[in-house]
Amino acid sequence: MKRFATFLLVAFLLAGSAQALTLEEIFSKTDSIRNLSYWTKVTSPANTIRMFRIWIHGDDVYVDGLFGGTKHVDGKSFIYQNDKWVESPGLTVNTAISFIKKAREADDTRITGEESVGGEPTTVVAYTEPRPKQGGSEIHVTLWVSNKTGIPLKILVNNVTQKKVQTEEITDITYGEEDYKDFFRELAERKERVRRAMEARKKPWHPEKERQYAELMEMDKQAAVSAQDKIDAWDAFHKGTLPDDPDSGRDNVMRLYAYKRVFYWKWAARFHFSENGIFRDTEMGLEWTPGPDKDINWKEAQSWVSSLALDGGGWRLPTIEELKGIHKRGSFGHFHPPFFPETGWRLWSGDERPPLNAWCFSYTYGRKYSRHVNDSKDMRAAAVRAYENSE
Secondary structure, three states, rough: OHHHHHHHHHHHHHHHOOOOOOOHHHHHHHHHHOOEEEEEEEOOOOOOOOEEEEEEEEEEEEEEOOOOOOEEEEOOEEEEOOOEEEOOOOOOOOHHHHHHHHHHOOOOOEEEEEEEEEOOEEEEEEOOOOOOOOOOOEEEEEEEEEOOOOOEEEEEEOOOOOOEEEEEEEEEEEEOOHHHHHHHHHHHHHHHHHHHHHHHHHHOOOHHHHHHHHHHHHHOOOOOOOOHHHHHHHHHHHHHHHOOOOOOOOOHHHHHHHHHHHHHHHHHHHEOOHHHHHHHHOOOOOEEEEEOOOOOOHHHHHHHHHHOOHOOOOEEOOOOHHHHHHOOOOOOOOOOOOOOOOOOOOEEEEEEOOEEEEEEEEOOOOOEEEEOOOOOOOOOEEEEEEEEOOO
């Protein structure tokens, strides 16, 4: 009985070893493959895991998931970008079959054993890649070749020179030509989606909302429309503009701008405008009027305000704190109150900084600066006075 059991064990081992492939059998199996597709999981030297789907059709190779799509045709490599194939001379496309071809060309290709990968018996093949004449890295490759298909199920690339190791696992192998056709069908569908998205961007997004938005932009410029009316109009538009189209950012642009205008006009509502060009600040109890819309130095600003007789006179240059007080909190970039001159973004104050400077306030950065009294570039002036019975 013991002798019979030993015979069965030996027979089992011999049967298992008989499944191993010779190098000639491996090369013959891969030579017969014309259509092949599989998933590959590559673990790079930096321990980055990348997944690709590879299609092989004759001598041509197509990879989906690498640079948006890659192909190797007639010895040339291409990448799919900006809706077209672009040649990429420096790109190398390796496949499971290409490693077998390199094994055939190597001088030291050998079978080193048998192992199971994912429950499937394999023949382990090792070789050293031929080094270029001008030198290069010493690269050792190990392939776990399926005894059933002749295709490597696992690939280990050891770059001895650079001390880098890369592993690759191959799964879901199929041989149908339909897989190859499906790849191009998916590319065509992707191309069509891009085209439709580009066409959609050229068209007005929700024409009725665009019309309302344009009308509000014009209303926003009208001095005759009260701040409260502008607040109400922008607020209604903001609340009524919902993200109807998840593929469009236009609704977000309009909604954000509407929110900013509501915020602005709530702040600007503190200023009451009169026909004689005077703005009354109900929060600070001051009246303001703009100066000349041109470059002006501090001495010229003092001269202008001292001769200003508008509405009974009594005007002066504002203090630096008064200039700071009319700056809208939270604003950044070119911003100014309603009475500010159209150009220039700095206002002179009446506060000196002896011996040769005076303070000004920047409405670009929301902070004070000192400038030489003879400087005038981008400087403007506004006059201020107090008023009684402030609201």
